Amino acid sequence: MFCLPVSHHLTLRVGLLAALCAPLLAQAAVVPDRTRVIFEEGSQAVSVTLSNKNPQLPFVVQSWIEDEQGKKITTPFMVLPPLQRIEPNERSVVRIVKLPETALPADRESVFYLNVREIPPKSEAVNSMQIALQSKIKLFYRPASVKRERGQDLARGLALKIDGKQLLISNPTPFHITVVGLLAGEQKAKMPVDTVMIAPYGNTRLPLSQTGFQQLRVSNMNDFGGQTDTLFHCTATVCQADTQ
Structure with missing residues (x-):
């Protein structure tokens, strides 16, 4: 029996939304190559690699940035491409770009969140449950004045x-x-x-x-x-x- 944990940031597309437990195993197919992103001042962009671990199914992947309050934003950061298809056992890249002329605090880090949602192919089965798994990764903007030394605790x-x-x-x-x-x-x-x-x-x-x-x-x-x-x-x- 599989029950959906809140910590996995799951979005459901089901016929009966009340069916939160089902006899199936849910595991993310599209996996980012890191759990946090550091965007240093002076960088033009930071890339995150997404891997589709499913050997049979392609997935559409939606990516976006949220602020600290969980609100979707389009500035000062944007993700390219916001929507893409990743074939089975293939990898792709999303680029996080900082828009010009958008000021952030220069005396401390700022935190945002990169969201990556995988959308599975439409199932032909009757009364099936489709699960869109979503990863939420911390994105830290680090100004030059607070650069961290390598290995610094x-x-x-x-x-x-x-x-x-x-x-x-x-x-x-x-x-x-x-x-x-x-x-x-x-x-x-x-x-x-x-x-x-x-x-x-x-x-x-x-x-x-x-x-x-x-x-x-x-x-x-x-x-x-x-x-x-x-x-x-x-x-x-x-x-x-x-x-x-």
């Missing part, structure tokens, strides 16, 4: 403070930092937290399932979609990044 710039059974995380950097987990103590005990992206010069609070630890590792995402565990040493209510 951005989370080392975070300021951490323990406030009762909560962890206050302040981000004094010009980068978006995505925290995906907390590991407490030398045993690296995992504490349940929701993934959160902290905006430049912003802050957030995360629940602490335990306290009294002297070490805390903050799991965060790097530019390539990989995970980095940044070590902090905690004294009383203040946690500071390891200097080594």
Whole structure:
């Protein structure tokens, strides 16, 4: 039995919209080659490769950009082509282009979202369910003034403070930092937290399932979609990044 998870950003085209569970296996056929895109100031365009993993069926692919509020936009970025067909076991490319004379903040990153929706061929079967799977990828515009050094661990710039059974995380950097987990103590005990992206010069609070630890590792995402565990040493209510 397959049930449609919200996190997959699924769009359904079905005869009965109430049928959210069906005895079928859904797996994305069209797969982007990355989970995030970094668009650096001075670049004319950034390309993302899309692969159709289905060995038999072609897919029509629709691509567009949304702002941080989830609103579809056509400036300052646009995607070319917005609509294309990818044959079985073939690859294609979408280009993200920044339009001229569109100003963005020069002292911090800006975040947008690249959406890629695959539209399957029309089924001839009666009472069939067609599923259009959609990928949503973070698009970061990075101005030249906040260029990231290769291998730089951005989370080392975070300021951490323990406030009762909560962890206050302040981000004094010009980068978006995505925290995906907390590991407490030398045993690296995992504490349940929701993934959160902290905006430049912003802050957030995360629940602490335990306290009294002297070490805390903050799991965060790097530019390539990989995970980095940044070590902090905690004294009383203040946690500071390891200097080594």
